[in-house]
Amino acid sequence: MGKPDSPSLQHATADIEPGVSIHYVVAGSGPRTVVLLHGFPQTWRAWRHIIPRLANAGFRVIAPDYRGAGNSSKPLSGYDKRTMATDIYRLLYEHLKLSCPVAMVGHDIGLMVAYAFAQTYHEDVTHLVAVDAPLPGTAIFDQLSGNSRNWQFSFHKVRDLPELLESGREREYLQWFFNFRISNPAAITEADFRDYLTAYTAPGAMRAAFELYRSFDQDSKDNRDLLANKGKLRIPVLVAVGATSPTASPVRGMMEEVSTDPRVLPLPGAGHWIAEENPEGFAAGLIDFMGPHR
Structure with missing residues (x-):
């Protein structure tokens, strides 16, 4: 399969609540909608190879910058994932006026938001895709967060110190972060990295990113409560x-x-950054999973 034709991308911003706006990208015009939620330290551009493949396969694709990332607002609070899921709900159903449920795809932090969305608004989700990410409130998350390999879980939660140490060193910090979990370094080019670096050197961006981690304790409580009250997800995952x-x-x-x-x-030739390291295999898997037979 060669490089897919690139559909036109429409950029827009939605006012979600006073002082908070969400930037998003839309492509395609199919009857079914797929929402792509990126992780840290990325933006909607993490899906740049996936969006045209899904749009050309007949999906309408919506890829937001979640609260605190990219061209979205960076408020001081609201980084628990239920609040961020509400942002996405308002974007989809109040701003864009969708009338049908969506498939949610979440990578890294984006999965945490996608799961909160699927549990909170379960009638509005047809499928959930978890892309190499932990989920607060699970036993597995507790194991992973206690592993020294995942030191960033603890470091990012410390108040003020991460901002102090990485200020002026964003390039070195983010480059190390990408390299640490990549299998194919050529997948994220220097130009790609510069786009992410520009996003995360914007005022308030790294503080907002660390707040995502500082909300993990609340996320764990929320997810345990959701699981206890609503049970396991019964949609295709x-x-x-x-x-x-x-x-x-x-x-x-x-x-x-x-x-x-x-x-x-399972996706060969990929580490953590699946949508960039093996976009062809990943997109094909998504299309098969969300196809008409589902």
Whole structure:
């Protein structure tokens, strides 16, 4: 499969609440909608290779910059994932006036938001795709967060110190962060990295990113309450994992804690940054998973 034709991308911003706006990208005009939620330290551009493939396959694709990232607002609070899920709900159903449920795809932090959305607004979600990410409130998350390999979970939660130490060193910090979990370094070019660096050197961007981690304790409580009150997700769930990612096996076990029958999509040649390292295989897996037979 060659490089897909690039559909036109429409950029817009939605006012979600006073002082908070969400930037988003839309492509395609199919009857089914897929929402793509990026992670840290990325923006909607993490999906740049996936969007045209999904749009050309007949989906309408919506890729927001979640609260605190990219061209979206960076307020002082609201980084618990239920609040961020509400942002996305308001974007979809109050601003864009969608009338049908959507498929949610979340990578890294984006999965945490997508899961909160699926549990809170379960009638508005047809499918959930978990892309190499931990989920607060699960036993697997507790194991991962206690592993020294995942030191950033603890470091980012410290108040003020991360901002102090990385200020003026964003390039070095973010470059290390990408390299630490990548299998194919050519997948994120210097130009790609510069786009992410520009986004995260904007005023307030790194503070907002650290607030995502500082909300994990609240996220854990919220997710446990959701699971206790609503039970496991019964919608189709896909777990996409890079073949070289050390979290591949735990992520599958994690989704078994919160959903009834997760399906696994292993992707060769990829580490953590699946949508960029193996976009062809990942997009094909998504299209198969969300196809008409589903």
